[in-house]
Amino acid sequence: MLKSAKRARSAEDKSLKRDLILNTASQLFDDSPDTLPTAAAIANHSGIAKGTVYLYFKSKEEIFLALLEQHYQAWFSDIRSAITADKPDSDEIINALCHYIESQPQFFQLASLSSSIIEQNVDSKILLEFKKRLVEIITSASKDLAQRLDLDEYETCAQLLMRSYAMLLGLWQVSHPPEKVAKTLDNPNLTLIQPEFGLEARDALAQLWHGYVGQKGAKSSGRFWKIGNLFAKTE
Amino acid sequence: MLKSAKRARSAEDKSLKRDLILNTASQLFDDSPDTLPTAAAIANHSGIAKGTVYLYFKSKEEIFLALLEQHYQAWFSDIRSAITADKPDSDEIINALCHYIESQPQFFQLASLSSSIIEQNVDSKILLEFKKRLVEIITSASKDLAQRLDLDEYETCAQLLMRSYAMLLGLWQVSHPPEKVAKTLDNPNLTLIQPEFGLEARDALAQLWHGYVGQKGAKSSGRFWKIGNLFAKTE
Amino acid sequence: MLKSAKRARSAEDKSLKRDLILNTASQLFDDSPDTLPTAAAIANHSGIAKGTVYLYFKSKEEIFLALLEQHYQAWFSDIRSAITADKPDSDEIINALCHYIESQPQFFQLASLSSSIIEQNVDSKILLEFKKRLVEIITSASKDLAQRLDLDEYETCAQLLMRSYAMLLGLWQVSHPPEKVAKTLDNPNLTLIQPEFGLEARDALAQLWHGYVGQKGAKSSGRFWKIGNLFAKTE
Amino acid sequence: MLKSAKRARSAEDKSLKRDLILNTASQLFDDSPDTLPTAAAIANHSGIAKGTVYLYFKSKEEIFLALLEQHYQAWFSDIRSAITADKPDSDEIINALCHYIESQPQFFQLASLSSSIIEQNVDSKILLEFKKRLVEIITSASKDLAQRLDLDEYETCAQLLMRSYAMLLGLWQVSHPPEKVAKTLDNPNLTLIQPEFGLEARDALAQLWHGYVGQKGAKSSGRFWKIGNLFAKTE
DNA sequence: AATGAATGAGGATTCATTCAT
DNA sequence: GATGAATGAATCCTCATTCAT
Structure with missing residues (x-):
C-alpha cells in the first residue's frame, strides 16, 4: 500500500500514477487470477482513493x-x-x-x-x-x-x-x-x-x-x- | 412460456423436464449470447418454478x-x-x-x-x-x-x-x-x-x-x- | 424493527408485507422529510432483507x-x-x-x-x-x-x-x-x-x-x- | 467551450466571468431540464477550471x-x-x-x-x-x-x-x-x-x-x- | 486568481440459491 | 415433487468540493 503524497501535475507524474494503478491491478489479479479485482481493492492497495482510479481509466x-x-x-x-x-x-x-x-x-x-x-x-x-x-x-x-x-x-x-x-x-x-x-x-x-x-x-x-x-x-x-x-x- | 403442471413421476417424465430446461436455456442463450440467461428467466420461460430448476441441476x-x-x-x-x-x-x-x-x-x-x-x-x-x-x-x-x-x-x-x-x-x-x-x-x-x-x-x-x-x-x-x-x- | 417470521404465501400475507414496507417507508420519511430514505434503511427497519423489498416494489x-x-x-x-x-x-x-x-x-x-x-x-x-x-x-x-x-x-x-x-x-x-x-x-x-x-x-x-x-x-x-x-x- | 485565459482582475472582469458561468449553466440546464448539470460540465463548457467555479459560487x-x-x-x-x-x-x-x-x-x-x-x-x-x-x-x-x-x-x-x-x-x-x-x-x-x-x-x-x-x-x-x-x- | 488532481462518501439493484409450505 | 418467497452478498461509478501548486 504505497502512499504517493503529492499530486501528479506533470505528465510524467501522471504516467507514474497510471503505472502505479496498473501494477497494483496486476498484482491483485495474480493473487486470484480467475476474477478481476474490484475497483475498491485496486484503489486501496494503490494507496489512492477510488475516484482517483477513474481519473486514469474510464472503467475497471x-x-x-x-x-x-x-x-x-x-x-x-x-x-x-x-x-x-x-x-x-x-x-x-x-x-x-x-x-x-x-x-x-x-x-x-x-x-x-x-x-x-x-x-x-x-x-x-x-x-x-x-x-x-x-x-x-x-x-x-x-x-x-x-x-x-x-x-x-x-x-x-x-x-x-x-x-x-x-x-x-x-x-x-x-x-x-x-x-x-x-x-x-x-x-x-x-x-x-x-x-x-x-x-x-x-x-x-x-x-x-x-x-x-x-x-x-x-x-x-x-x-x-x-x-x-x-x-x-x-x- | 409453457405450462406443464403435472409432476415428473416417471424417469421419462424427469428426463423430459430436464430437456425442457435445457431447451429453454438454449433458446435464451441464443437470444443474447454474451451472457448466460438468469435462473429466473429459464424457469419462467420453461413454465416452471425457480426451485424446480434446482431439482434438476445443482447450479445454473x-x-x-x-x-x-x-x-x-x-x-x-x-x-x-x-x-x-x-x-x-x-x-x-x-x-x-x-x-x-x-x-x-x-x-x-x-x-x-x-x-x-x-x-x-x-x-x-x-x-x-x-x-x-x-x-x-x-x-x-x-x-x-x-x-x-x-x-x-x-x-x-x-x-x-x-x-x-x-x-x-x-x-x-x-x-x-x-x-x-x-x-x-x-x-x-x-x-x-x-x-x-x-x-x-x-x-x-x-x-x-x-x-x-x-x-x-x-x-x-x-x-x-x-x-x-x-x-x-x-x- | 419488526420480525415477520413466516413467508407470505397467501395474497393476504403478501398484502400485509407490502403494507409493512409502506409503513416503514412512511415512518422513515417522516423522520427526515427532505430526502427519500434509502432502500437499505427501509429493509432494515422492516426486519426484512433488501432483496425482499424489490419483490414488492420495482424501485424505491x-x-x-x-x-x-x-x-x-x-x-x-x-x-x-x-x-x-x-x-x-x-x-x-x-x-x-x-x-x-x-x-x-x-x-x-x-x-x-x-x-x-x-x-x-x-x-x-x-x-x-x-x-x-x-x-x-x-x-x-x-x-x-x-x-x-x-x-x-x-x-x-x-x-x-x-x-x-x-x-x-x-x-x-x-x-x-x-x-x-x-x-x-x-x-x-x-x-x-x-x-x-x-x-x-x-x-x-x-x-x-x-x-x-x-x-x-x-x-x-x-x-x-x-x-x-x-x-x-x-x- | 470558450477559452478565456486571462484573469478577472477588475470588478467588471469578475462580473463577466460570473455571467459566463451563469450563462453556461443556463444553457446546460435547458439541454436537460430534469436535473441540474454537473459542476464539471459547467466548468468545461465555460472553458474554465472546476475550482474557478467555486471562486464565484459557494456551491453548485x-x-x-x-x-x-x-x-x-x-x-x-x-x-x-x-x-x-x-x-x-x-x-x-x-x-x-x-x-x-x-x-x-x-x-x-x-x-x-x-x-x-x-x-x-x-x-x-x-x-x-x-x-x-x-x-x-x-x-x-x-x-x-x-x-x-x-x-x-x-x-x-x-x-x-x-x-x-x-x-x-x-x-x-x-x-x-x-x-x-x-x-x-x-x-x-x-x-x-x-x-x-x-x-x-x-x-x-x-x-x-x-x-x-x-x-x-x-x-x-x-x-x-x-x-x-x-x-x-x-x- | 486560476488550476485540476484528488477525494471518498454514497446507494440502488440483481440474482443465484435455499427452504418453508 | 413442486413452489416461489426470502435472502443478502456483491460492487461500480459519479460528482460536489477541496486544496496543493
Missing part, C-alpha cells in the same frame, strides 16, 4: 485492457527479437512465442477473459483503437518474418502468427482450468485434455509451422526450419 | 455444462461419421470439424465461456465426470482416426484432434467479438485479427494437419491427405 | 408513489365526504381540502418531491396507470360536486378541484422551506413569502372558489357559498 | 439560485410594466404573469426544483438574503398594484400575487411531467391532470383574481377588471 476493465496491451507489446517484442536475431531458426521463434506466455501466465489469463469479460465492458472507441494498435504490431512482426523467410508478401506470415496465437490461446484454456478446481482435475486420465502447456504448445506450434512450410514450399533456407526436429523430441 | 452453470456436453457429443458424432465414412479424406474431416461449429454457433459461444465462467461455478465432482466423458469421446474418435490412417497408436491422433479444437476455439474467440461491439469493429483494417471464421478455420486446420502428416510420415495412403489442395485454393 | 421510488397514492385516496375520500355531507357548504369543503393536508404533512411533502424526484425514477407504465387512477378519483369527486351544485356538467368542477390542488401545492412549497433552513428563515419579514400554510390555504381557496361562483353564476343555492364569509374573517 | 446550487433570481427579477419587471402601463386591465397583467413563464420555461423548471433540490444545498445565509430581496421585489410590485387599484393597503395585493405565483407553480408541476415520461403520458384521458399550461394558467388566474375583486368590493374602477371576460372566452 480498461485497466486490464491496458495491462493486456502491455503484454501483447512485450510478447511481440520478444517475438521480433527472435525473428530478427542473427541466425534464427523456427525453433527459436517458437520458443519465443511460448516462453513469454509461460513466464507471464497473467498474459493468457487475461487474454482468456478478454472476449468474455474485458471487451464487454470497454468503450467501443477505446476497444477499436486498441485493436488497431494490435494489428500494427502483428503486421510489423509479420513483415520481419517475411523478410527472414525471403518472402515477398507478409500476409501468410501474419496468418501464421495469428493462427499460432489462436492455437496457444486455445491450448491455454484447455490446459488451465479455474484454480479452484485445478486440484480435483489433476488426474492422469485427463492429460489428454489437460496437457502440460509448455510442451504441448511447442509441439503443436511446430506442427503448425511445419504445415506452413510444407504448403509454402522451400523458398526459404532449409536451415531455418528445424520444426521437424522439435516434434521428434516429444514423440 | 451446470445447465450450460450439460448443453455444452450435448454439443461436444454431436460434434464428435459428426467427426466420427466423417472419419469412418466410406472413403474419407482429410478435407472431409476438416469440413466436419468446421461445419458443426458454423451451423451451431452456440457451441463455441458456450465453449468460450467455459473456462472463464461455466467451469468456475460447477461442482468439482460434476466437472471431473464431465471431463472424463469428454476424454472418452475424444479417445474413441482418435482411435477411429488412427485406424483410418493405419496407425498403431492413437495418441498422436488424439493430440491432433485436441490441437484442432484448441485452434478452432482460439480462432473463434479472435473472430467473434462481443455482439455490442461487433458493429464498431466491422472494419476492413481489422480483417487480420478478425477473419471470417469459416474460411480461416478450414485453412488453418489444413495447415495443422499438413504439419501432422509431414511429421508423421506417409504411412497412410496418399489419397487421404488432400489438405494441401485445400490450402492451395485459398492461397 | 415506487414505494413512495404508492404512499402518495394512498394519500390522494384518503384526501379525496375526505373531500367527497364533505361534498356529500348532509348540508355542506363551501367552507366545509375547503376545510376538508386543507385539513387532511395539515394533519398529514407527509402528503404534500411527497407531492412536492413527486415531479422532481419520484416520477423521474418510476417506470412509465406504472406511472401511467397511477395517473389514470388519479383521474378517476378526481372525476368522481368532481361529479359529486357538480351534483351538489346542481350543475349539468362536471368539467368545471374538476377544473376547480385541480386548481385548488395546484394552489395548495404551490402554497405548500412556498411555505415549507427545507427543514434545515427553516429556522434561519423564521423571520417576520418573510411572512409574505412564507405564510402559515393553514390560514393562507383556506383564504386563498376561498378566493379561488369565490371567483368560480362569480363566473359560473348563481345557479346553485346561495346557502352553499359561504366563501365570502371565510375570506372576511382573515381580512 | 447557488448558481441556479442566482439564475432563479434573475428570472424572478425579469418576471416582476414584466409584471410591474403591465401594472404601471398606461391603462392596464386585469387581463393584461394576467397575461404578463403567464407570458414570461411560457417564453422562459427554464424559470419554472428551476422554481420547481427550488424547494426540493436547490434550497437544500444553499447556505442558509445566502438563502435568507435571497428571500429578503424577493420580498422587496414582490412588495414593490404589490404597491404598484395597490396604487393602480386605488387601495390604501398593499398587503392583499401582495397576497394576490403570491397566490398567483403559487397557483402557477402548482399548475406548472401538474402540467409538466419529467421529459422522459412526457410521451407516454401524452394521453387524451389525462388532459384533466395534464392541462395545457398556458390556457389553464390564464383561466385559473382569472378565476382567482375574480374572487379577489369579488371579495374586496368594487373600490377600483370597473374598467380594470376584465377577468370575467377572459374567463368567458375559454368557457
Whole structure:
C-alpha cells in the first residue's frame, strides 16, 4: 500500500500514477487470477482513493485492457527479437512465442477473459483503437518474418502468427482450468485434455509451422526450419 | 412460456423436464449470447418454478455444462461419421470439424465461456465426470482416426484432434467479438485479427494437419491427405 | 424493527408485507422529510432483507408513489365526504381540502418531491396507470360536486378541484422551506413569502372558489357559498 | 467551450466571468431540464477550471439560485410594466404573469426544483438574503398594484400575487411531467391532470383574481377588471 | 486568481440459491 | 415433487468540493 503524497501535475507524474494503478491491478489479479479485482481493492492497495482510479481509466476493465496491451507489446517484442536475431531458426521463434506466455501466465489469463469479460465492458472507441494498435504490431512482426523467410508478401506470415496465437490461446484454456478446481482435475486420465502447456504448445506450434512450410514450399533456407526436429523430441 | 403442471413421476417424465430446461436455456442463450440467461428467466420461460430448476441441476452453470456436453457429443458424432465414412479424406474431416461449429454457433459461444465462467461455478465432482466423458469421446474418435490412417497408436491422433479444437476455439474467440461491439469493429483494417471464421478455420486446420502428416510420415495412403489442395485454393 | 417470521404465501400475507414496507417507508420519511430514505434503511427497519423489498416494489421510488397514492385516496375520500355531507357548504369543503393536508404533512411533502424526484425514477407504465387512477378519483369527486351544485356538467368542477390542488401545492412549497433552513428563515419579514400554510390555504381557496361562483353564476343555492364569509374573517 | 485565459482582475472582469458561468449553466440546464448539470460540465463548457467555479459560487446550487433570481427579477419587471402601463386591465397583467413563464420555461423548471433540490444545498445565509430581496421585489410590485387599484393597503395585493405565483407553480408541476415520461403520458384521458399550461394558467388566474375583486368590493374602477371576460372566452 | 488532481462518501439493484409450505 | 418467497452478498461509478501548486 504505497502512499504517493503529492499530486501528479506533470505528465510524467501522471504516467507514474497510471503505472502505479496498473501494477497494483496486476498484482491483485495474480493473487486470484480467475476474477478481476474490484475497483475498491485496486484503489486501496494503490494507496489512492477510488475516484482517483477513474481519473486514469474510464472503467475497471480498461485497466486490464491496458495491462493486456502491455503484454501483447512485450510478447511481440520478444517475438521480433527472435525473428530478427542473427541466425534464427523456427525453433527459436517458437520458443519465443511460448516462453513469454509461460513466464507471464497473467498474459493468457487475461487474454482468456478478454472476449468474455474485458471487451464487454470497454468503450467501443477505446476497444477499436486498441485493436488497431494490435494489428500494427502483428503486421510489423509479420513483415520481419517475411523478410527472414525471403518472402515477398507478409500476409501468410501474419496468418501464421495469428493462427499460432489462436492455437496457444486455445491450448491455454484447455490446459488451465479455474484454480479452484485445478486440484480435483489433476488426474492422469485427463492429460489428454489437460496437457502440460509448455510442451504441448511447442509441439503443436511446430506442427503448425511445419504445415506452413510444407504448403509454402522451400523458398526459404532449409536451415531455418528445424520444426521437424522439435516434434521428434516429444514423440 | 409453457405450462406443464403435472409432476415428473416417471424417469421419462424427469428426463423430459430436464430437456425442457435445457431447451429453454438454449433458446435464451441464443437470444443474447454474451451472457448466460438468469435462473429466473429459464424457469419462467420453461413454465416452471425457480426451485424446480434446482431439482434438476445443482447450479445454473451446470445447465450450460450439460448443453455444452450435448454439443461436444454431436460434434464428435459428426467427426466420427466423417472419419469412418466410406472413403474419407482429410478435407472431409476438416469440413466436419468446421461445419458443426458454423451451423451451431452456440457451441463455441458456450465453449468460450467455459473456462472463464461455466467451469468456475460447477461442482468439482460434476466437472471431473464431465471431463472424463469428454476424454472418452475424444479417445474413441482418435482411435477411429488412427485406424483410418493405419496407425498403431492413437495418441498422436488424439493430440491432433485436441490441437484442432484448441485452434478452432482460439480462432473463434479472435473472430467473434462481443455482439455490442461487433458493429464498431466491422472494419476492413481489422480483417487480420478478425477473419471470417469459416474460411480461416478450414485453412488453418489444413495447415495443422499438413504439419501432422509431414511429421508423421506417409504411412497412410496418399489419397487421404488432400489438405494441401485445400490450402492451395485459398492461397 | 419488526420480525415477520413466516413467508407470505397467501395474497393476504403478501398484502400485509407490502403494507409493512409502506409503513416503514412512511415512518422513515417522516423522520427526515427532505430526502427519500434509502432502500437499505427501509429493509432494515422492516426486519426484512433488501432483496425482499424489490419483490414488492420495482424501485424505491415506487414505494413512495404508492404512499402518495394512498394519500390522494384518503384526501379525496375526505373531500367527497364533505361534498356529500348532509348540508355542506363551501367552507366545509375547503376545510376538508386543507385539513387532511395539515394533519398529514407527509402528503404534500411527497407531492412536492413527486415531479422532481419520484416520477423521474418510476417506470412509465406504472406511472401511467397511477395517473389514470388519479383521474378517476378526481372525476368522481368532481361529479359529486357538480351534483351538489346542481350543475349539468362536471368539467368545471374538476377544473376547480385541480386548481385548488395546484394552489395548495404551490402554497405548500412556498411555505415549507427545507427543514434545515427553516429556522434561519423564521423571520417576520418573510411572512409574505412564507405564510402559515393553514390560514393562507383556506383564504386563498376561498378566493379561488369565490371567483368560480362569480363566473359560473348563481345557479346553485346561495346557502352553499359561504366563501365570502371565510375570506372576511382573515381580512 | 470558450477559452478565456486571462484573469478577472477588475470588478467588471469578475462580473463577466460570473455571467459566463451563469450563462453556461443556463444553457446546460435547458439541454436537460430534469436535473441540474454537473459542476464539471459547467466548468468545461465555460472553458474554465472546476475550482474557478467555486471562486464565484459557494456551491453548485447557488448558481441556479442566482439564475432563479434573475428570472424572478425579469418576471416582476414584466409584471410591474403591465401594472404601471398606461391603462392596464386585469387581463393584461394576467397575461404578463403567464407570458414570461411560457417564453422562459427554464424559470419554472428551476422554481420547481427550488424547494426540493436547490434550497437544500444553499447556505442558509445566502438563502435568507435571497428571500429578503424577493420580498422587496414582490412588495414593490404589490404597491404598484395597490396604487393602480386605488387601495390604501398593499398587503392583499401582495397576497394576490403570491397566490398567483403559487397557483402557477402548482399548475406548472401538474402540467409538466419529467421529459422522459412526457410521451407516454401524452394521453387524451389525462388532459384533466395534464392541462395545457398556458390556457389553464390564464383561466385559473382569472378565476382567482375574480374572487379577489369579488371579495374586496368594487373600490377600483370597473374598467380594470376584465377577468370575467377572459374567463368567458375559454368557457 | 486560476488550476485540476484528488477525494471518498454514497446507494440502488440483481440474482443465484435455499427452504418453508 | 413442486413452489416461489426470502435472502443478502456483491460492487461500480459519479460528482460536489477541496486544496496543493
